[in-house]
Amino acid sequence: MGYTLFTANRNYSSWSLRPWLLMKALDIPFEDRLVPFAGPDNSQEFRSFAPNGKVPCLHDGEVIVWDSLAIVEYLAERHAGVWPADRHARAWARCAAAEMHSGFSPLRNICPMSVGVRAELIAVPPSLQNDIDRIAELFAEGLDRFGGPWLSGESFTAVDAFFAPVAYRVRSFDLKIGAKGQAWVERVLAHPAMLDWEAQALAETWRDAAHEEEIAGVATIREDHRAA
């Protein structure tokens, strides 16, 4: 028994990273099942373990938890430290994580996560600039209000995990998110679990055409640190 977490490629799968990182950061043990992307539509294959045909998906015995934010709340009922203990910080952290969960589609579409790549954006449309500005504001607000070094205070919580893919995007595309935001980015990139994820991403030799085309369509690739 125990948890099994289904995720996809370390290099590309920003949704997978969130619960994986949270569970690693909180020392919650789980069986780690990576199912790589293959082709533009993986929903049929992924439906063998997730009813919505997507990653991540957590299995806990017979219970199947198929959404990243629902995984967080499922874990929060069972483990301390998923959300901050202070009720103000917790309300803020849930809002920020949920804002990421449903929003920021220009950032997601124009700056796809590709951990090993460094690239220059062809254009920064106003919708993307709005997202970057909003994230800079959100990061600064959390760090100021709750005293850092993590977004909702002293401990790494689910809100840090939810924005961890943004840290890779900031590095890959050299996004400017303010001094406070940048300090958080560097902190999260140096987290041992993030370094582990990154090492696995760089070691991957899978290349998924849909993901590669997505990034090639919006940016000029300057460096690629992935294993050939």
Next chain:
Amino acid sequence: MGYTLFTANRNYSSWSLRPWLLMKALDIPFEDRLVPFAGPDNSQEFRSFAPNGKVPCLHDGEVIVWDSLAIVEYLAERHAGVWPADRHARAWARCAAAEMHSGFSPLRNICPMSVGVRAELIAVPPSLQNDIDRIAELFAEGLDRFGGPWLSGESFTAVDAFFAPVAYRVRSFDLKIGAKGQAWVERVLAHPAMLDWEAQALAETWRDAAHEEEIAGVATIREDHRAA
């Protein structure tokens, strides 16, 4: 003191409907603040009460809760009945609500909520059909597993509130979501709080050009029950 909930037009604002309906259905009192949409970008005006410039937003004294799913979790810490008591039903309900929160963009974009309108879709692309099929599957699963009459069992919970905008869309565009799903749609449409919302939507004389153009671009309008 007490709660204040900021929402936008009854006719258009599917995001507003969710927490409004949940609070009404659970008899949680709140001050109801409607700020109508005006023009294609309301974010500056909405930023006067919500840091992300969007509706809905809940104020509880000094606490500002600016995302619909975070509002649900905030209320769940303070009021019984927001989520089902059974842990299996609760995990399922959270997953389904979160799947709606981050997904179904073809359904949202091609079938925008307009409570008073009945329309015929110009086309049903495969992405929309996939969304409709997935929702039919999800509704049937919840009703079968937890015994109905609501999606996660005997009581109306946050998952019903999260899918309530889908009920208006099913009616407006005559979407086929299976016999079980259709029975739930009729049940939720007949909920007293939904009837109240609908009556307010029909009485509205505001017309927001961006929302009207959105629906006119995807469907032929057959009936419009709104006050002139």
